[in-house]
Amino acid sequence: MRYLFGPVASRRLGYSLGVDIIPHKVCTLDCLYCQIGPTTLKTMERKPYVEAGPVLAELEEILANKVQIDCITFSGSGEPTLNSCLGDIITGIKKMCSIPVTVLTNGTLLNLPEVRAGLMQADIVCPSFDAATDAAFRRINRPHDSLTLDLMIQGLKSFRQKFLGKIYLEVMLARGINDSPQELAAFAEILPEFGADRIQINTVIRPAAEDGVWAVNPVILEHARKLFGPNAEIIGGFLKERSLHEQENIADRIVQLVGRHPSTADDICAALGLTADLVHEYLTQLLTQGRIIKTIHADSTFYRVFGFPSVIPDGRMDVEK
DSSP states (O other), X not given: OOSEEEEEEETTTEEEEEEOOSOTTEESOOOTTOTTOSOSEEOOOOBOSSOHHHHHHHHXXXXXXXXXXXXXXXXXXXXXXXXXXXXXXHHHXXXXXXXXXXXXXXXXXXXXXXXHHHTTTOSEEEEBOXXXXXXXXXXXXXXXXXXXXXXXXXXXXXXXXXXXXXXXEEEEEOTTTSOSHHHHHHHHHHGGGGOOSEEEEEEOOSOOSSTTOOOOOXXXXXXXXXXXXXXXXXXXXXXXXXXXXXOOSHHHHHHHHHHHSOBOHHHHHHHHXXXXXXXXXXXXXXXXXXXXXXXXXXXXXXXXXXXXTTOSOTTTSEEEO
16 A cells, blocks of 8 residues: 555544555654654645545555444645645545544644635544744744744634534643643633634654653643643543454554554554564564664654654664664
């Protein structure tokens, strides 16, 4: 599969079939915390990076194999709303099956009417909103020069006015960057204006694009949850226990998974429905073959693909091939 991956375990969405329709790290932002690494092309230009036909052909093949999935999620390695064919692809999916469609987006292009129109058939849209002040926005998201926080806020408000599906707004908190009492108070003031069905508070748990980006204290997370209102929740680990029916090509599945999201052995077990012993066996094999590497981050071992673009700057993490 070139455009679809998984299903993988999502802490927010359950077992999710991923749709990746943007080249690696083409984005409107260059977020400090991004687990996929630094942005390779920061742009605001929308293009038909891939049209609906090839994506729907892959989905047809997966549906024929009757893989059990909870949702079809646009995510992957870039900002999906930069693909000008996004609306056509969603329309095609809705004609093929009844599986809910979710779009993970950084929310920066929602001020464009054509982007909002393309998202109208989605069931769930999960925009990010990581800063309620311009200074924090510039620091944590490092946006394209033409982007402002005001534009992003206007886009989120406009989208809520007509979108009939669910909006799960994610707030990513990073220690010492956007978790001060002043920043949290600014969040609490603006968040109610977006009309989100859920406000999902997250923090950094995987290796980030830049050094020195760490998880916030659990006490601060809980304080933020209370401050952000009754529909706010802290996103925890993926605890759903369910095995996928098909486990062929396990090595390839693991490489595909860690190539998109650096993962611990436990993450891999949960995502692929495998036992710890079996995962250990395959990880050992893949490390020996040089297909993956392991990274020590915050006392946890994460696995990623060899040569993962610009994610592990020299001297920033301990890396073993």
